[in-house]
Amino acid sequence: MGDWNTVTVPVLSSDSKNIFQYTSEKKISPPNMNSQVLRLPLPSSKSMHSFFSAFCTEENIEQSISYLNRELTTLGFPSIYAESKGKELNLISIINCMNELLVLQHKNLRAQEEVEMQHLKLGSDMDHLQNCYAKLKEQLELSKREIVGLQERDRQLQSKNRNLHQLLKNEKDEVQKLQNIISSRATQYNHDMKRKEREYNKLKERLHQLVMNKKDKKIAMEVLNYVGRADGKRGAWRTDKTEARNEEEMYKVLLSDYEQRQNQLLVENAELKKVLQQMKKEIISLLPPQKQKPKERSEDGPVLSDLEEDIGELNKENIWELSCETVREQLTNSIRKQWRMLKNHVEKLDNQVSRVHSEALNEKDVISREDHELETEKLELEIQQCKEMIKTQQQLLQQQLMSPCDDDTTLLLQDCYLLEERERLQEEWRLFREQKKNFEKERRSFTEAAIRLGLERKAFEEDRGAWLKQQFLSMSTDYKRSENVTTPSAFLGSSDQDNRLVKSASQQRKPHCKLSGPVSAEPCQTSQYITRNSSSAASKKPAGDSKPNQWVESDKEETE
Amino acid sequence: ASCVQYRLVVRDVSTLQILQLYTCLDQIQYIEWSSDSLFVLCAMYKRGIVQVWSLEQPDWHCKIDEGSAGLVASCWSPDGRHILNTTEFHLRITVWSLCTKSVSYIKYPKACQQGIAFTKDGRYMAVAERRDCKDFISIFVCSDWQLLRHFDTETQDLFGIEWAPNGCVLAVWDTCLEYKILLYSLDGRLLSTYRAYEWSLGIKSIAWSPSSQFLAIGSYDEKVRILNHVTWKKITEFEHPATIVNTKTIVYKEVEKSPSVETERLSFPPTRALASSLFSMQSKYDISQVPVSLQYIKPVADRANPKMGIGMMAFSPDNCFLATKNDNIPNTVWIWDIQKLKLFVVLEQLCAIQSFQWDPRQPRLAVCTGNSKLYLWSPAGCVSVQVPVEGDFQIVSLSWHSSGDSMALLSKDSFCVCYLEREEV
Numbered sequence: 001m002g003d004w005n006t007v008t009v010p011v012l013s014s015d016s017k018n019i020f021q022y023t024s025e026k027k028i029s030p031p032n033m034n035s036q037v038l039r040l041p042l043p044s045s046k047s048m049h050s051f052f053s054a055f056c057t058e059e060n061i062e063q064s065i066s067y068l069n070r071e072l073t074t075l076g077f078p079s080i081y082a083e084s085k086g087k088e089l090n091l092i093s094i095i096n097c098m099n100e101l102l103v104l105q106h107k108n109l110r111a112q113e114e115v116e117m118q119h120l121k122l123g124s125d126m127d128h129l130q131n132c133y134a135k136l137k138e139q140l141e142l143s144k145r146e147i148v149g150l151q152e153r154d155r156q157l158q159s160k161n162r163n164l165h166q167l168l169k170n171e172k173d174e175v176q177k178l179q180n181i182i183s184s185r186a187t188q189y190n191h192d193m194k195r196k197e198r199e200y201n202k203l204k205e206r207l208h209q210l211v212m213n214k215k216d217k218k219i220a221m222e223v224l225n226y227v228g229r230a231d232g233k234r235g236a237w238r239t240d241k242t243e244a245r246n247e248e249e250m251y252k253v254l255l256s257d258y259e260q261r262q263n264q265l266l267v268e269n270a271e272l273k274k275v276l277q278q279m280k281k282e283i284i285s286l287l288p289p290q291k292q293k294p295k296e297r298s299e300d301g302p303v304l305s306d307l308e309e310d311i312g313e314l315n316k317e318n319i320w321e322l323s324c325e326t327v328r329e330q331l332t333n334s335i336r337k338q339w340r341m342l343k344n345h346v347e348k349l350d351n352q353v354s355r356v357h358s359e360a361l362n363e364k365d366v367i368s369r370e371d372h373e374l375e376t377e378k379l380e381l382e383i384q385q386c387k388e389m390i391k392t393q394q395q396l397l398q399q400q401l402m403s404p405c406d407d408d409t410t411l412l413l414q415d416c417y418l419l420e421e422r423e424r425l426q427e428e429w430r431l432f433r434e435q436k437k438n439f440e441k442e443r444r445s446f447t448e449a450a451i452r453l454g455l456e457r458k459a460f461e462e463d464r465g466a467w468l469k470q471q472f473l474s475m476s477t478d479y480k481r482s483e484n485v486t487t488p489s490a491f492l493g494s495s496d497q498d499n500r501l502v503k504s505a506s507q508q509r510k511p512h513c514k515l516s517g518p519v520s521a522e523p524c525q526t527s528q529y530i531t532r533n534s535s536s537a538a539s540k541k542p543a544g545d546s547k548p549n550q551w552v553e554s555d556k557e558e559t560e
Numbered sequence: 561a562s563c564v565q566y567r568l569v570v571r572d573v574s575t576l577q578i579l580q581l582y583t584c585l586d587q588i589q590y591i592e593w594s595s596d597s598l599f600v601l602c603a604m605y606k607r608g609i610v611q612v613w614s615l616e617q618p619d620w621h622c623k624i625d626e627g628s629a630g631l632v633a634s635c636w637s638p639d640g641r642h643i644l645n646t647t648e649f650h651l652r653i654t655v656w657s658l659c660t661k662s663v664s665y666i667k668y669p670k671a672c673q674q675g676i677a678f679t680k681d682g683r684y685m686a687v688a689e690r691r692d693c694k695d696f697i698s699i700f701v702c703s704d705w706q707l708l709r710h711f712d713t714e715t716q717d718l719f720g721i722e723w724a725p726n727g728c729v730l731a732v733w734d735t736c737l738e739y740k741i742l743l744y745s746l747d748g749r750l751l752s753t754y755r756a757y758e759w760s761l762g763i764k765s766i767a768w769s770p771s772s773q774f775l776a777i778g779s780y781d782e783k784v785r786i787l788n789h790v791t792w793k794k795i796t797e798f799e800h801p802a803t804i805v806n807t808k809t810i811v812y813k814e815v816e817k818s819p820s821v822e823t824e825r826l827s828f829p830p831t832r833a834l835a836s837s838l839f840s841m842q843s844k845y846d847i848s849q850v851p852v853s854l855q856y857i858k859p860v861a862d863r864a865n866p867k868m869g870i871g872m873m874a875f876s877p878d879n880c881f882l883a884t885k886n887d888n889i890p891n892t893v894w895i896w897d898i899q900k901l902k903l904f905v906v907l908e909q910l911c912a913i914q915s916f917q918w919d920p921r922q923p924r925l926a927v928c929t930g931n932s933k934l935y936l937w938s939p940a941g942c943v944s945v946q947v948p949v950e951g952d953f954q955i956v957s958l959s960w961h962s963s964g965d966s967m968a969l970l971s972k973d974s975f976c977v978c979y980l981e982r983e984e985v
Contacts, residue, residue, distance in 0.1 A: 179759065182759055183759075186737075190716065193717075194693040197690075197693050198692075198693065201692075204649055204651055207649065208651050211627075211629050211651070242704055242706060243706055246701045246704075246706055247708070249683075250684070250701075250708060250746055250747060251747065253683070253727060253728065253746060254728055254745065254746050254747060257726055257728040261790075
């Protein structure tokens with residue numbers, strides 16, 4: 001500030017140098033305030049210096065002051081004169097004006113700075129945009145070039161493709177041509193071969209003739225002796241009969257082969273049919289009877305009869321054994337139908353399950369359960385109705401059996417009858433076999449008994465011999481005894497005598513009888529058998545036999 | 561029975577003892593037993609003579625001389641009492657009867673590989689004939705040689721005929737230039753024709769299944785096609801690729817394993833047994849992991865009868881397996897499961913397969929590859945057996961005994977019999 005004061009004085013009487021000093025001092029004095037601002041005029045200090053010197057000199061001080069005043073007043077600043085006239089300068093106003101001017105200057109400088117900054121920014125933006133633009137232009141160029149290149153390639157590939165197609169066609173044509181050539185060559189070769197063969201055949205014929213004509217004694221067979229045929233049969237002449245027989249045998253061989261094959265196929269067929277039937281039954285069992293519910297509600301009569309017919313058909317398995325077209329078709333169609341129904345059912349169940357998963361509401365479950373219960377009740381009712389219908393149908397069928405209506409049904413019924421008859425026959429066969437077994441057993445026991453009888457007879461004979469000897473020794477007593485027993489019986493003659501003798505012997509000699517007791521029981525038993533079997537023979541049981549009968553019975557009781 | 565030069569040696573199978581020794585007039589080319597095993601015929605093609613020897617009466621002899629007609633082939637009839645001789649150039653077939661000393665002639669027989677075929681029960685005989693460049697088939701009744709049927713076939717050049725085991729169907733196939741197989745019934749009706757493709761080389765071999773249910777046709781395109789006996793249509797075809805990728809197939813690969821020899825036991829000069837075991841490589845089977853690639857040989861294209869296609873086929877006697885050999889892959893035997901119609905097992909050998917034959921009783925396959933080892937396969941596994949012979953024994957072919965207990969292994973100039981033990985259960 002001290003500088004300030006001292007400076008103002010020389011301003012009034014200054015020359016350019018002082019002003020320059022002033023300005024330079026001004027610059028130096030408030031360096032902390034606007035050093036930047038003050039630096040600006042630094043490069044143009046010389047010009048400023050010249051300008052300042054040009055503006056105010058010693059001569060035009062007043063003019064310049066008045067000019068300054070005018071300018072300032074036009075700019076809105078208060079006048080720098082102390083009063084409106086006079087040459088007295090208002091220092092305070094001058095300082096204010098100067099301060100205002102400085103502030104203005106600062107503001108302007110700042111604005112300038114800002115503008116310059118903005119200018120720089122815009123410039124850099126501009127540069128950036130220009131760069132981008134340049135790059136994009138480059139890229140566009142590049143892509144355009146690429147497109148052109150790709151189009152070129154595409155064209156090339158297409159032309160290649162066309163060429164390849166053409167080549168392929170050419171190749172195919174060539175192949176066709178070659179095949180034609182091959183075929184024509186083959187025919188040519190065949191023709192040539194045939195020609196050569198004919199020549200060859202001619203040669204062969206010639207050779208054959210020569211060979212045969214030579215009458216080679218060597219072509220012969222020496223055999224030491226004839227050999228018998230392998231199967232021991234004699235050789236037969238060839239006649240028409242043998243020809244016919246051969247034909248017959250050949251056809252027999254063929255037929256047996258075909259029959260064997262047919263049997264195999266029948267067996268296979270039967271098995272497959274059984275499997276199909278089983279499958280059908282299982283499918284029907286799997287299916288819910290709900291399917292039949294709506295049907296029943298709508299039409300009662302004919303539908304039910306259809307059901308009954310189906311069930312009835314199922315029971316008549318013998319129908320399936322007839323392998324005619326219609327039956328086969330029926331079976332396959334019915335299986336297909338059932339399978340489709342089962343499939344639909346399964347699909348429905350799947351849907352239900354998925355619905356249940358998606359809607360996890362308990363209420364619905366409860367409702368569905370109730371529905372199920374209701375439906376099960378309904379199903380039970382239906383089952384009962386069906387059973388009743390089955391019964392009525394069976395009755396109707398039996399009625400029908402009485403009056404045969406169609407040929408088909410009669411055939412079927414006959415088949416049923418045949419089945420029944422067959423079963424009866426089988427039963428009878430079984431009984432017959434059992435009886436046969438029993439008879440065999442009896443026969444065996446018969447034979448055993450007969451053998452035993454023979455042995456006993458021998459023993460008897462011996463005994464008899466010994467006994468006769470004794471009889472001779474004591475004849476009178478035996479004679480009396482023998483007269484008592486007069487038995488006309490159906491027994492065999494020798495056994496009669498034996499019996500009588502035995503009985504008399506038994507009456508005589510108890511110990512002997514006891515020895516032969518069991519032995520004698522056998523013939524009596526056998527005689528009983530004989531009587532049993534030949535019922536007509538021993539009808540009468542004479543009184544005289546009561547004793548032996550009793551004895552026999554007692555013996556029988558003993559043995560039994 | 562075996563023949564050595566001009567002698568016929570008959571041995572017992574179980575003991576290999578020489579039972580009989582017969583001398584023929586010339587070198588024997590072909591021997592055949594009669595069906596009841598009482599006679600043996602020896603054919604000498606060069607001299608045109610057939611001599612028949614009896615086993616029961618060594619003194620009995622029979623000589624059939626064709627003279628200038630020459631002899632090309634000779635065989636027994638199924639009743640064992642007639643001999644069919646094919647004269648040179650296939651001029652005719654002479655039927656000589658041993659019972660009646662009578663002769664019959666069959667004219668114009670066809671000169672092909674399998675021109676005569678007998679049914680399994682020996683009742684009928686089919687002969688392929690060719691007259692005026694057309695093929696015919698004549699069916700004769702073997703009991704009295706009466707001509708039963710004579711019909712022409714739609715073949716270009718019949719290659720072979722074969723009866724089905726049930727004796728009711730005759731398969732007739734054409735030359736390999738045409739893929740055509742015709743099926744005729746016993747009474748001469750054409751049942752069906754089968755043609756797989758045109759122009760390429762056709763059928764190489766066929767095989768009937770023992771139940772007559774299937775007919776396997778092996779062709780030059782390395783495929784086997786199976787026809788069924790009900791519709792005579794193809795039910796499946798088996799391919800024989802060089803790479804096996806299916807994981808369900810078992811591949812047995814023969815690998816060599818060198819014998820372990822202890823050096824201390826080596827003696828000088830080395831004993832014969834040791835020497836043979838040193839130089840003969842032991843081999844065993846390894847299971848290779850799928851995928852396996854096999855050795856594929858492409859034959860030269862400009863030669864006739866190329867070694868390609870399915871050359872050998874055989875059904876197992878229980879009708880469960882089919883063994884095939886693809887000539888393009890000559891070291892491998894392919895075994896197919898017929899019940900599942902899939903490839904079951906592949907046996908890869910070190911050398912080319914010479915022949916294989918099924919055991920007539922069980923599903924057991926014996927394979928020989930020209931070295932001294934015998935290879936056996938059964939569904940339980942497979943094993944390679946060294947023939948314990950000093951020196952070289954290259955097995956060229958083999959033949960099972962009808963009971964399945966033993967088999968004869970033939971090499972070029974010797975043969976041995978291999979006995980198989982039955983498992984004690």
